[in-house]
Amino acid sequence: MTARDNHWKHLFAPDSVALIGASNTRGSWGYGIMRHLLASAKRKIYPVNPTASEVLGIPAYESVVNIPDEVDLAVIAVSAPKVPQVMQQCVQKGVKAAVVVSGGFAETGEQGGKLESELVKIAREGGIRFIGPNTMGHADTSSQLCTLAWVGEITPGPVALISQSGNMGHRILHNGMSLGIGFSKFVSAGNEADLHLEDYLEYLAQDEKTRVITAYIEGLREGRRFLQLARETTVNKPIVAIKSGGTKESARAVRSHTATLAGSDAVYEAAFRQAGVIRVDDDDDLCDVVTALLYQPLPRTSRIGILTIGGGLGVVAAEAVEREGLEVAHLTPATIEKLDACLPPRWSHGNPVDMAGLSMVEYPKIFSSLWALIEDENVDAILLQAPVGLGTRQLSGMFNREEIRAFQGREKSNLSLLRQRIREFGKPVLLVKPAVEFASDPEVSSLFRREGLPVYSTPRRASRVLNHLAWYRRYLDATRKNC
């Protein structure tokens, strides 16, 4: 990192933070942010509030200039008209970076735009780089910094998130965490008056804690730079992005939200494809794709093996696969022979492989069939819709305690073996829960998480993920060939 880039250290791992607008009013922004700042003992926190002697038990200062120590980062949460003056005081104090949470700038119209220009001028002249204004804050799980007001604890992990909407960011964080995704860094970009989404992208591309970059995008201020950065990044680190504002009224809403232009949807679509950016429709899709990228290999091509516990599941899965433009794989005769050897004669004798009503005592056959499919040279990826990894709740009543222990022991070693074979063959295996009760059992879902097996709610969602993975693999292959 060059001296020029020092602001990143001050933004994401400051030694001291001042919160200007810290408040004792429960439920207010200044209270929520203060609580999150105090959650880590890693740094000094200085509340600034001209009318309170202390905030949450910490002595408060009338102004940032009165703070006796150095201040690396200022978080500003006062009403918009006061922000330029506060930024001036930050300059005077020698503050190194800032987060301007306050809204009421360019997003509100001409008057707010003028206020924003004034703010930028002061910060630029004073050498302060800043996030916002109109941001919901940011977070770094490794340095344990959180300037957000309303979020719970963020699970650490390898996924970074840049969002041009604080609320969409919160949705993605919560949705991701509920699926076991952990995050390295989160930035709610706000109006991007100073630091742009492109700056965050450049930083995260280099960030060792980040393996996958995700983004919610309404409009890019530096389209060319974004594409250049994305092209360089996606050969090593996937970028998964939502681009919204593609319809008339939503584009209008973008203008009054972050004061950007949504731009032509088709242009974005083409540009993302050229730069290897995986474009998804919403936060459900985003989290679905990210779980697969974290734990599964990319499929060579798009020939899908389907293994199900029942015919209807196979029908629906085959339809989902075809509607997503993937191929229902043609199994080799060798695979058919192997399946004949392990399944009851009424099995479907083709792909989708319908195991045709196995009883619970026959469930080990699911894994024998899975090994046959994963070894098939005509199969690039597998959709598995069968009750593997059953929990105590599903087994009790049906078996006694000893039988359950034996059953689960066998399942566990089979799931580990599956993990191993996925790596060995380089073929993704995506699990679709055959019935919701299986995967909603915490015992089952934690088992799947330990084994790095993402679970999807429907074949349609799993097929969409496979389509994204297959596309990304084709992109990478083509790019590497051209190098």
Added chain:
Amino acid sequence: MTARDNHWKHLFAPDSVALIGASNTRGSWGYGIMRHLLASAKRKIYPVNPTASEVLGIPAYESVVNIPDEVDLAVIAVSAPKVPQVMQQCVQKGVKAAVVVSGGFAETGEQGGKLESELVKIAREGGIRFIGPNTMGHADTSSQLCTLAWVGEITPGPVALISQSGNMGHRILHNGMSLGIGFSKFVSAGNEADLHLEDYLEYLAQDEKTRVITAYIEGLREGRRFLQLARETTVNKPIVAIKSGGTKESARAVRSHTATLAGSDAVYEAAFRQAGVIRVDDDDDLCDVVTALLYQPLPRTSRIGILTIGGGLGVVAAEAVEREGLEVAHLTPATIEKLDACLPPRWSHGNPVDMAGLSMVEYPKIFSSLWALIEDENVDAILLQAPVGLGTRQLSGMFNREEIRAFQGREKSNLSLLRQRIREFGKPVLLVKPAVEFASDPEVSSLFRREGLPVYSTPRRASRVLNHLAWYRRYLDATRKNC
């Protein structure tokens, strides 16, 4: 009910049931079904097993003919080749109706087809109507009958389900129950050698316990009869159906699953539209639509008001609304005035209504805004994406215990008021959770359920539901006009 229809009583509310193929082998079909049959004390249960003296502690009989009492319903779970002989014994015994769980009939090819014809001949001559073969069973929550092997307890409620796949049926049951949907009756139709999906539909159309009929369909044996019945039914009771097998490989899979023809997807699409059947893509969609049908009015037309806690949510919601072919409503000047009076000046001044970063203390403004929108004559339905109904988990840390009690009390009465206004104005209000954590809190979700407010995971899913509701309303209006 005429004498001819008496088999319905024997199928769904029998006084005595024989399970032929009852078993003490844990994890087997005959064990699972026996357990479910015994769960209710409402009727006599007779296990039949030639090699066991008792099953699950109940004296077993060598054959159904040896049972000393009358047998209303026989559940047959023996291997396929033995089924005709067992059916013959049922005829001899005077059994009134049957469920043939065994697979290995027409779905496996020519040989199985012959066996199935033989079975039908015996049952017809003996006057026994039956479900199956190759069915996973059926259930009636009101008579507390369950012939399924693998399901947990089914929550009673007003939704009936006919499924041409046992496993898809189980998915829908579990998915529905996890969203608070209760079921009246469930039939896994199997191969429909005797009773057809059309028979179940005719029965459920008359069933007083059923307010909404749902179906998973691969192919119809009596297309014309289905459409006639559907047309008569949908004017009073909505029918929500998945029709699968619309692609090449999935159609092929249909043939080897339930031995039916999937037929042309376009023909089904057109026929369903003419008969008022709401066609959905998968079980996620099905459950989404059903929750709305149970608790919400149908919108007059498709002009959607969008109320969000943040701009990005509004952008994404507007895009979802437009992509689903709905309209982003133009608010009246009166509504704008009302919103100006209750929201901070930085609000979006149009639809989507972005409340622009309210702090938690300002959350009551969400309801004031909602009242303004619901009263707007240009608004037919509302997508609400804001943190209403917050749970203790979200509020604690931010407020003290007393404040939380006051906050939740206010929320609760506002939600009741919302319920009332939805009815009064005849406008559906669909909640989209602003962040996943809100709705995954059991305290919150049970509150929403009590108030009959369905919660959707994304604006896309909620918009899809509104599109279905609006279409159904148009269908009903046109149909009633023609009468």
